[in-house]
Amino acid sequence: MxxxxxxxxxxxxxxxxxxxxxxxxxxxxxxxESLLKIEAGNNAASGFIWSDSAHAVTALHVVDGQPRIVAHYVGADGKIVASTAAVVEKVLKESDLVLLRLQTPQNRKPLALNLAPPAVKQSFDALGFPLNIAGYSSTEVKLRFGGNQLRTILPPKVLREITDYPSTSIEILNLEGNLVPGLSGAPILDAEGRVIGIVDGGLENGAVGISWGIPASHLQLLAQSNVSKLPGATRSAALFAADLQADVAPTQSLGTFGLTKLRSRTYQQLAATADDQLGLAQLTQMFQMFNPNAFRYDIYQDLVSGATVVVPEGAQITQQGNFIVVRTGDARMSMKIQLKSVSSPQEAIAQAQVFEQQLLEPGNGVAVLPDPAWTYLQAMQRFGVTTIRKAWNRAVYRNGMLQPEKYYFETLATNGKSQLGVAAVNNDSSYATNQMEVACMQGLADPRCAALVRSRETWARMVLGVQFSSFPVQQF
Known part of the structure; x- marks a missing residue:
């Protein structure tokens, strides 16, 4: 016994x-066995068998405007075991749902529904093909407390972009979890494998995202629909779930975590829903001579923690010592990143202090002073994410005088489970370099100016990238 x-x-x-x-x-x-990978044009997403083996459900925005739809049956090893063309049979536009008829269906059992209202903070799993991976994967989600309609959880700027569907007044599942492109149309399953909802979309909240699903009860409305024509609507650029292309780059393994490039965006697209509009406006004003609206960025995410870092488009990312380092070919400028798991606010503070110690390298003969112009007096708390942004001057004593050496602009953020540190580093902020840089900006004709101005623009791109870096919001 x-x-x-x-x-x-x-x-x-x-x-x-x-x-x-x-x-x-x-x-x-x-x-x-009832899961499908859906490909429509360049869109790659998820779907599942429902009602009978010849029918499948996915998100309408995945297939809208696409002349050819293919559904793939995928084995446990990630290999496609069969494929079939699919045609649209029913459309429920307001719920962003579509019922597909599979032309050469396999004998697969449709998923059952659970129509009981889910409880707040109850755990479920979205099962699908995030980022167009070869094999299926599960992603844990929980129901948030708060708004259950898009019009109650989205900012006005984004609401204005949703001109056709989904409806902003229908009931939704307000989800907490790291959902990414490719999961649109995926079933959200309870512990018994019953469908409680369908992953619908995500909002770009700056560089990170918030997500929602459509309750399983809407499938009954889909079955009753007599509409079969695709609306051909213009998609909102803020809805990232409709954004996935079929050529997602593989995850880079860097130290103890991996970064996956999710998308590229302009500064304007990121700025529209950034978390700190005042700070962003001040930085943009400082860098206005470089026209930040023309900047482009690559957005990387650690898919486990949700930590999201924003780097200048095309920048190279490598692991070097204690940091992930971002470079663009300018030896003077770089970005440094750390991500650590934490279990309490106290541990998050301790890990943030470790990041700063390793970043700033204080010691004898060194003075590290905060720049009050760009340092928050207190942390900003927003929807479960705590963020503080700082700037630092590092100077060294030479010949009895304090000489500026380096300058840092950093973001520290935690979602309670992970601590993210991201910093832009100016490796030469000496008086001589700064004075020459100012003179070049004012029109000095000197052969050194072209390189200095380019370097300053790189700095602007990196600082704004640090400003955008954070975590997906956790609750409403």
Whole structure:
């Protein structure tokens, strides 16, 4: 008897058969047989068998405007085992849903529905193909407390962009979780593998995102629809779930975490919904001579923590010592990044201090002073994410005088589970360089000016990228 109990305890610790993890793995395995990878033009997303083996559901925005739709059955090894053309049979525009008829269906069991209202903070799993990965993957989500309509959770700027669908007044599932492009149309499953909702979309909240789903009860409305024509609507640039192309770059493994390039965006697109409009406006004013509206950025995310970093388009990212380092070919300017797991606010503060110690390298003969013009007096808390932004001058004593050496602009952010540090580093902020830079900006004719002005523009791009870096919001 003791041996049996010990075996059960060990199975719980190791996740062997009998554990909750193993039970969910079995649920996912069974449900995955009803999962489909949907390709429509260059869009790649998710879908699932519903009502009978010849029909499937996905998000309307995935297929709208696309002349050819293909559904792939994918095996556990990530290989496509069968494919079929699909045609639109029913459209429920207000809920951003479409029912597809599969022309050569496989004998797969449709997923069952759970129409009971989900509880706040209850855990579910979206099962689909995030970022167009070869095989399916599960992503944990929870129902947020707060608004249950798009018009109650989206800022006015974005609401104005949603001109056709989805409806901003229908009931939605306000989701907490790191949902990314490719999961549009994926089923959201309960612990028994029943569909409680369908992943619909995401809003670009600056560089990061918030996501929502459509309740499973809307599938009944879809089944009753007598509309079969695609609306051909113009998509909102802020809805990133409609943005995925089929050539997503592979994840870069950097230290203990990986960065996946999600998308590229202009400064204007990121600025429209950034979390700190006042600070952003002040920085933009300082860099107005470079026309920041023309800047372009690559957005990378750690898919486990959701930490999102924004770097100048085309920048190279490598692991160097304690940091992930971002370079653009300018030896004077760089960005440095750290991400650490934390379990408490106190640990987040401690990890932020470690980041700053390693970044600023204080010591004998060194003075590190905050720049009050660009340093927050206190942290900003917004929807479960705590952020503080700072600027630092690093100077060294030479010949009895304090000489400026480096300048830093940093963002520290935590979502309670991870601590992110991102900094732009000016490796030469000496008096001589700064004075020459100012003179060049004022029109000095000197052969050194072209390189200095380019370097200053690189600095502007990096500082604004640091300003945009953060975490997806956690709650409303």
């Amino acid at each position: 003791r041996r049996a109990l010990a075996s059960i305890a060990l199975s719980i610790l190791l996740g062997l058969p009998g554990s909750a993890g193993a039970q969910m793995a079995e649920v996912f395995k069974r449900s995955s």
